[in-house]
Amino acid sequence: MNANHLDLPVRHCAVGPDTFPFIEAGTGSPVLFLHGALGDRRTFGPHAAILSRRFRCLSPTQRHFGDAAWRADGPRFGVATHARDLAAFLDALGLGPVDVVAWSYAGHVALEAALSRPDLFRRILAYEPGVRTIPLPPEELARFGEDAQAMFGPIFEAVSQGALEESVRRLIDASGGPGHFDARPEKRRRILLENAHTMPLLLAQEEPPATACEALRGLPMPVTVAWGERTRPVFKVPAQAVARCIGKGRGIEVPGVGHLWPDDDPQAFSAFVEGWLDDRL
Secondary structure (H helix, E strand, O other), rough: OOOHHHHOOEEEEOOOOEEEEEEEEOOOOOOEEEEEOOOOOOOOOOHHHHHHOOEEEEOOOOOOOOOOOOOOOOOOOHHHHHHHHHHHHHHOOOOOOOEEEEEOOOHHHHHHHHOOHHOOOOOOOOEEEOOOOOOHHHHHHHHHHHHHHHHHHHHHHHHHHHHHHHHHHHHHHHHHHHOOOOOHHHHHHHHHHHOHHHHHHHHHHOOOOOOOHHHHOOOOOEEEEEEEEEHHHHHHHHHHHHHHHHOOEEEEOOOOOOOOOOHOOHHHHHHHHHHHHHOOO
């Protein structure tokens, strides 16, 4: 793996009045990686370096995220905005249809974009997609709600006090277990902290579009939904609900891993992605 995977050259894509930074590595069939909360183009740098030997890997920074300034009068933070941006980014680069790998919050973004622009997507792999607007049976809704309150209550508290670095620590530790933030390599912690400014935006985001099971069932491209065996209900319940709705595709539980698996073990997650791209899952 490229030792400088976090420092892959940054390219820029102009979309109307905005410019989206992204990294690109390799040649061949295009694979687009879409980061979730507290991420940016660098999140999937290790994975792009690993898979670039066989694929053209691209990883953009979504609006409001990253280490560059975005215009203050731009669209509001939210799934609908990021879905429109994703489609516009792919159009601007002439990339469609592509294989998309999306993690957490970005899973909802990718699915929303695919519902409006199915022509741009060949396949989607959504790892624990954060689709919190999907209808749930009462028992699952209760489990999701209880865990969401337990997880996000302390995070809302930290953000309300302006303690953004602490809110980042609480989000990562709640997602991966106590001490998870401090255990991250320094370069990975830096990515998280350089995205701390998005925490108030994330918690006050525009209400995501409602996600109907019937609409997901009608998606023409294959969609694989995966989740970790060890992940908590706030992530696992929506992922399993989305998997039940998908018409073309499947749901996969990955043994022994949790929500932060893509960041915890880029080598293993990249192998999983490669298996998906090769239809070996």
